[in-house]
Amino acid sequence: MSEKSPAFEGYEAHYHVAGVCQVVRAELLTPRMRRITLHGQALAGLERHWRPxxxxxxxxxxxxxxxxxxxxxxxxxxxxxxTPPGVEVSPFSAFSEDPLVRAFTGRRYRAESLELDVDFVLHEAPGLASDWVRTAKPGDRLGVVEFNLPPGHRPAAARGADTYVLFADEAALPALQTNLEAFAPETNVRAFVEVTDESEQQSIESPANVEVTWLHRGDAQPGTTGLLVSAARDLEWPQGNVFVWACCDIKAATQIRQFITKERGMQKGTFKVQAYWRRGKTEVERMARMTEVALASAENSPVAFQESFESIGMSDFDPTVFEDATG
Structure with missing residues (x-):
């Protein structure tokens, strides 16, 4: 890359946790979300790096x-x-297209018992993670790696604002919950969450002043409703400094970013918008597209690099280049 993107400046991955962990519990949180609790000595010390x-x-x-x-x-x-005999896994990469690897938000960690909770959406379509998690039981094993992200990749709870406005669908609900639990008391937060129906709503815990609006899509397919985009447009915009966090499907993420930047005039550093998934594409296909875009932009200017990522629902200036999608 002739001119290095700010998101990559000085970045080097440092691995805090790596090893194999065992499932100790599996529980259904809602009809379409299952929590897997992993345990293992490999998780020791994770509390030093834990963050929303x-x-x-x-x-x-x-x-x-x-x-x-x-x-x-x-x-x-x-x-x-x-790896097991006859199995290959591609070298570690932030843009991994490996068919055996997925990235998820850690929901909760208990250092005293070396237990890590990860919440999985149970997709209707076949998929590596959702297929595995449907039948996961105590004794099953997963490899786990946790590593640092670029300094600019701070969670919403670490930003400075008078009011935070958050948008998420099921895929980003665990990430949203970790932020809500980490906000300081008296922080003002508006959150909009798209789910299928009332049965998919979860209890929200936060020390902050949080107002959550659940948006029900009913029989509509995920990624087709525009509910989150409409919520952004219909919101009576808060006074003072506002930070927007939106993590959802690529179509909604792109439209929310366009709205807050072009119509609301929000500047870099006052929002984080990321596509967690893309309708009709497997995770391997989506990550392959990300890699293709990155390579095609490598010889261009930082501005062209940013624009190319925004075309697929990401932005190195947010920056979220290194964050993989869930599911």
């Missing part, structure tokens, strides 16, 4: 195998991966 929106990369067992790839940090602090 923390991403963990999960390595799933390949077809025909019970054991997942085993990530580990060698003596030179380099991530390596042991």
């Amino acid at each position: 929106e923390m991403l963990v990369r999960l390595y799933f067992p390949p077809q025909g195998h019970d054991d997942p790839p085993e990530p580990f940090i060698n003596d030179d602090h380099v991530l390596e991966i042991r």
Whole structure:
């Protein structure tokens, strides 16, 4: 890249956690979301790095195998991966297209018991993660890696604003909840969450002054309703400094970003908008497209690089380049 994007400036991945963990509990939170609790010595020390929106990369067992790839940090602090015979896993990359790897938000960590909760959406369409999680039971194993993100990739709760406005669908609900739990008391927060119906609503805990509006799409397919975009447009805009956080499907993310920047005049640093998924595309296909865009932009200016990422619902200036989608 001839002119380095600000999101990449000085960035080097540092791995805090790497190893194989075992499922100790699996519980249905709602009809379409299941919580998997992982336990393992590999998680020791994770509390030192815990933060809202923390991403963990999960390595799933390949077809025909019970054991997942085993990530580990060698003596030179380099991530390596042991794999079952005949199985290959691509080298670690922020833009991983590996069919056995997915990234999810860590929902909650309990250091005293070395337990990590991860909440999964149960998609109707077949998929690596959702297929595995439907039948996951105590004793099943996953590879787990947690690593740092660029300094600019701060969670919503770490931003300075008078009012925070958050938009999410089910895929981003765990990330939204980690932010709500981390806001300081007396913080003003408006949150809009799209789900199927009332059965998908979850209890919200926060020390902040939070008003949550649940948007029900009913029989409509996810990623087709425009409910979150309408909520953004219909909102009576708060006074003072506003920070907007929107994580959802690519169509809604793109339209919300266009609205807040072009019509509301919001500037870089006052919002974080990210596409967590794309309707009709598998995660491997979506990540492959991200990689394609990055490579095609490598010789262009930072502005062209930013615009190319915005075309697929991301922005290096937010910056969220290194964050993988869920599901």
